[in-house]
Amino acid sequence: MYRDGLCASIYYVWMVNIKLIAREWNILIPYIDYGLCEGCGACAEVFPDLFEMRGEKAWVINAGSFDQEKHPDIVQVCPFGAITLG
Numbered sequence: 685m686y687r688d689g690l691c692a693s694i695y696y697v698w699m700v701n702i703k704l705i706a707r708e709w710n711i712l713i714p715y716i717d718y719g720l721c722e723g724c725g726a727c728a729e730v731f732p733d734l735f736e737m738r739g740e741k742a743w744v745i746n747a748g749s750f751d752q753e754k755h756p757d758i759v760q761v762c763p764f765g766a767i768t769l770g
């Protein structure tokens with residue numbers, strides 16, 4: 685339980701930094717809202733180069749490799765609306 689909380693905190697800080705860099709460079713990258721993610725694994729199954737399951741939640745991996753043409757429907761793949769682009 686503590687480990688999951690620590691990992692989520694580290695991930696959050698990492699994603700905030702990535703978000704700032706993406707904003708600075710004017711690029712879009714995918715984000716996961718952990719208040720909405722139910723851990724179904726659909727994102728990791730459809731886009732294994734961008735998401736992987738860690739415990740009960742999905743993580744964005746290789747966010748910098750996101751390409752809207754190469755990864756269409758990335759937002760729609762999540763049945764819980766947890767994935768956004770920003």
Ligand code: SF4
Binds near residue numbers: 720
């Ligand atoms: S598809 Fe959505 S709910 Fe399912 S693991 Fe991915 S982010 Fe979480």
